[in-house]
Amino acid sequence: MDKKATIYDIAREAGVSTATVTRVTSGSAKVKSSTRERVQRIIDAHGYVPSAAAHALESGQTHTIGLVMPSITNPYFARIYSTIYEEATANGYYVWLFQIHDNDPIPPNLIDEIIRRRMDGVIFAGGIWSMERTGLADALTRLKHHMPVVTICPPTMQLDCICIHSDLVGCSRLPVRHLHALGHRRIAFIGGSMQLRDSSKRGENFLQELRALDLPDDPAYHVNCGYNAESGEGAVLRMLSGLERRRWPTAIIAFNDLMALGAMKQLKNMGLRLPQDMAIIGCDNQFFCSYTDPALTTVDLHPEELGSSAVRELLTARDRAHVPFNLMREATLIVRESCGAKLGYRKLSD
Amino acid sequence: MDKKATIYDIAREAGVSTATVTRVTSGSAKVKSSTRERVQRIIDAHGYVPSAAAHALESGQTHTIGLVMPSITNPYFARIYSTIYEEATANGYYVWLFQIHDNDPIPPNLIDEIIRRRMDGVIFAGGIWSMERTGLADALTRLKHHMPVVTICPPTMQLDCICIHSDLVGCSRLPVRHLHALGHRRIAFIGGSMQLRDSSKRGENFLQELRALDLPDDPAYHVNCGYNAESGEGAVLRMLSGLERRRWPTAIIAFNDLMALGAMKQLKNMGLRLPQDMAIIGCDNQFFCSYTDPALTTVDLHPEELGSSAVRELLTARDRAHVPFNLMREATLIVRESCGAKLGYRKLSD
DNA sequence: TTGTACGCGTTATCAG
C-alpha cells in the first residue's frame, strides 16, 4: 500500500509520453515492440493498473450495471443475481448489487448512489409484493432520466420501461389444473402480501382459475401473509384451525417453495400424511424441492432466463428508441410427489 | 437520458461559481441561504448528482469494498454476503460482489478489476476447499500491494493478512462428541473436496477426535466428494453399498447441511429410518434445517459474525500497522431431531 | 460569503 504509481510515473521512468503508456496498456495502437516491452517491464515492476475512475471520467462509461433487489438470502433472488452476473460478465460488464428490504421504502440515497456512480444501466428485480413499494415509481422515474432501466416484475404497474416478467397466469393456472385433474376440489392458496381480489395479479389469477373450473371460492381458503417458511407454518395453522375438519381444503398452493416448506412441516405436525391427506404445490423450483419429503411439486418460473434476458435488453437499450415493452417467459409445472400424481393417487371428489 | 448536467451547467445557470455549487451539494460550508436555495432549485430541476468518478479521482477514495467469494447460490455464502453488505452500509461503504467458481482458478482479470476500481479494501471469503485454489496466493499478494485484505477462511495457509475464521476444531469435535454421548461408535464423515489425512484441517480434526475417543478410524467411513446435496446422495450410496450391512456406520457427519440434505434423501430411499437407523449431523445451520424431516441437528459457524467482523477489521486496517493476525469465532452445536437426542434415543453400542 | 485556479489519472486528438 505504498503510494501507487500513476501513468506519469510509468511514462517518466520509461522515457516515453503518457500516450504511449496508454497505447501499451490498451494494447490497441501500434507501438514499436522494443518500446512496448520496455514500458511493459516498468508497468509490471510497479504493478501499475490504470484507474477506472479516471477512465470513466474520460469515457463517460463505467461498464457497470446496477442490480436492485431484495435480499439474496432468498434463494430465488440468488439465482437471478447469479445469472445476471454471468450474462453481464460475458459481455464485459460488471454487476453491482444493491439490496432493499422487504416492505421498506426504496432508500432515496440508494438511487442517488446509482446515479452518482454513473452506471450504464440498472435492473430492478423484485417479486410482486415489492412493486407497491413506496417510492418505487419515483425512483424509476429519476433513474430513467440518467440510464436505461429494465425491471423484472409483473407488468401490473405502468412502469414505463422495459419489463421482463414471468408467467403469472400460468403460475396460477398450472397448479390449479393439475390438482383439479387429480380430483381435488377444495383448493387453498397461502402466502404473498397481496390483497386477494385487489391489486395482486397472482391472487386474481388464482381465483379466476378456480371459477373457470367451477371450484369453491371460499375466502377461508386464502391466507394472506408473508413469503418465507415461517409464514408458511403460520398460514397453515391459522387456516386449518379456523375451519371445521370436513371443510378443510384437500390441497394447498403456496406462494413459493419456502412457504410450502413451512406448510409441509406444520401439516406433518398436525398429523396429516402428505400427499394422501393434503396435496401441496410450491413455486420457484428451488434446489431443496427434490429433497423435501415428499418431494415438492412446484412451478418453475425460469428466473435464470429472466435474468439473462434482462441483461441483454439492458445492454442493447441504448441503441434503440425508448419504447417501453413487456417480455414474458412461460411457466412450467414440475411434477414431483407432493400431490401424489406419480403414485397414481387420485383424490375422491368428496 | 439527455446529456447530463455537470457542475458547470449548474454554476452557470445559478450565476455562481462551481465552488459554491460544491458547497451546496456537500452541505458543509457556509452559503448565504438565499444563494443556497437558488442553487438547490437548479440542481433539482436538472436532477443533478455529482459524479463519483470525479470525486474518487480527486479524493482517492471510492467508499467501496470488494467481496470475492463462491456463488451466493450456496446459502451459506448468501448469509455472509448479506451481513457484510449490512455492516458496510452502516459504515457508509458499498459492497461490490465478485463471484468465483468452485475449483476454477481465480480469474486474473478479476484482480485487475478490483485494483482498477481502486476499492478501499477487499474481503476474500471461501470455504476450506477454495484455499488451495490456483492463483489465490498470487492474487492476494498483488492485492495487498494496493489495499487492505481480509480473508474469511481457515488459517491453514500462510496468507499473511488478517484472517477471520470459524472454529474448525469445534466444528468437528462438537458433532463427534454429541454422537459419542448418544452411544454411537461407528461414525462416518462425508463431503468436502479434501484429502483426509492430508491438507484439510477439517478432516484432520475429525480423525483426531475419533482417535481421542478411541473410536474406529475406518477409511471406508470417509467419503471424499463435493459439497452440495447431490454429492450427499452419491456419497451415502457409495459408502453404504461398499460395506457389509453389519459394518455400516450408525451415524454420519456431513460436511455441510446441503450434503446432509442429500444424504437424508438417499438414506430414506434405502429404507432407513432416521434417526433410529442412522443419525446425521450437518453443518451451517441453514434455514432449511428446521424443515427437514427429521429436523437436522447441525453446527452453527456463525457466518454473520464472521462477516461483520471482517468489515470492521477491514475498515480499521488502514489505521494500523500491517500486522497479520487471526480471529476465530467459536462454533455452536444446534441440537434438533436427526440424532434422536431430543427423543431420548440412545444407540446401543453394538 | 464567494470566486479563481489547479490537480486528480486517463484517453483522445492532432501534429510531427
Add this chain to the structure above:
DNA sequence: CTGATAACGCGTACAA
C-alpha cells in the same frame, strides 16, 4: 510510430 495537450467533472486551497 510517438509526443504534447486538451478535455473529463469535481473538490479544495487560497484569495478576495
